[in-house]
Amino acid sequence: MTRIINFSGSFDMEEARNNILCGDCLSVMKAMPDKCIDIIITSPPYNLLNSTGNGLKLNTHTGKWRNAAIKEGYNQYNDNMPYHEYVTWQKQCVAEMVRIIKDDGAIFYNNKNRVQNGLIQDRGEIVRDFPLRQIITWKRRGAINFNPGYFLPTTEQIYLICRKPFKLAKGANRYTDVWEIAQEMRNPHPAPFPEELIDRIVQSVTGQVILDPFCGSGTTAVSAQKFGRDFIMIEQSMKYCRLAEARINNQEDWRNV
Template identity: 40%
Template sequence: MTTAPYYADDLVTLYHGKAEEVMGEWVNGLANPDFGQIIVTSPPYNMGLTPGGNGRGMYRPGGNNKGGRFRDGYANHDDAMPQDEYDAWQRDCLGLMWELIPSDGAIYYNHKQRVEHGIVRIPLGLQFGLPLRQIITWDRGTGIGVNRRHYAGVAEWVFLFAKPDFKLRDHSASGAGDVWRLGMAREDYGHPAPFPVGLPAKAIDTSGARSVLDPFAGTGTTLVAAKEAGVRGIGIEKSEHYCEMAARRLAQDVLPLGVAA
């Protein structure tokens, strides 16, 4: 491998780089492909542009407007790609993830629908290029994007892509159901759209995973869940700023924003 770890301890390792480039290195030269029995990840949603009025295209919102927190994207990713390029990029990333997981592996891919000019946009048009086993609903418990043209979104989806030998831990794990009422992340650690630790923790627990990979690691939430569960965790993150936040968080040397030491 040419990419050296940014952070590592006895259980988790974080790499600084683009997801597709680091995973490409692993796919092309990895001796042991079990970097993650499961993958739990939430990529950028391409929310940097907001629909304009009267069907007049997409624009970058003001800081106080709907979607304003995504105006500057995620650190050094502007999150405003042409939609066809974004979809192609994500399909490529999913393809690499699929190659990395073993025959009993699975991908938990968190994404959401979006209403644009009165028409719903479904993630990747549901054309993922992988066998979709199930759609899990993450109930966040609160709505965003209040608008008289549609109901506020209170849920996101976790698309489960599974290899033939993938099984849940046991029957009680199946009983957890396909609606996960997890609420929102309590702390954001400087990230505009974190998911709660409970999401990767539930995937790890119910699958009985021996290892987990997150190629869009952000501030390290999946790695925190892996560490708490005592399983091997691997993360990739493009932003050095988020890598630093994740490293400090994993080393238990950081407080949530706004909390005094």
């Protein structure tokens, strides 16, 4: 059974294996030894609450975001940082991820470009100082940011960051670098991965231990389990730790915990 462990300041690999660490992922990763993880699959908060256009804002009451109780869950961290602060924070997170993956490991880091004050914020800025090998385009179906100044964005980026020894699982390169996968609609978390997306990544790699430092509802763990891998989840919000725990443990009513 997967359980929630409150992060106490020190990291124990065997204790963390197949469990959820509740705490700040930067602090947890800093406590982890070098090169102890095979694969990282993750999606941080996108810093969406400071939108200048028709995107999300605090107190926005539209569709999924209202249902997801944006103020309840997503205000546990600051999702409206000044842009440079956000980039600095995310660079620190990616630097830790690069340090803790093995030489033949890989990071699949999902983020999304956006337009602010009429100019693109290219999230490639976060990853460009790291060993970036490929940018996979994830094409979603539909989007929510309607703005007359630019075409409706329907894609996100998945940055594959790895050192030279990393290789995909046999045959996985057939997936190409554009993945059309619908977004998840039946998950109470405000920004979940679709399971199909993570299934594809897990099937594309051979590593055994998979980390998601921004666990949310635990989709990475669910996929890891499906394909016989181990996982370590980190999540700051106790609300989402409980959601992920119930989901990973196959609790029938996990959507309502």
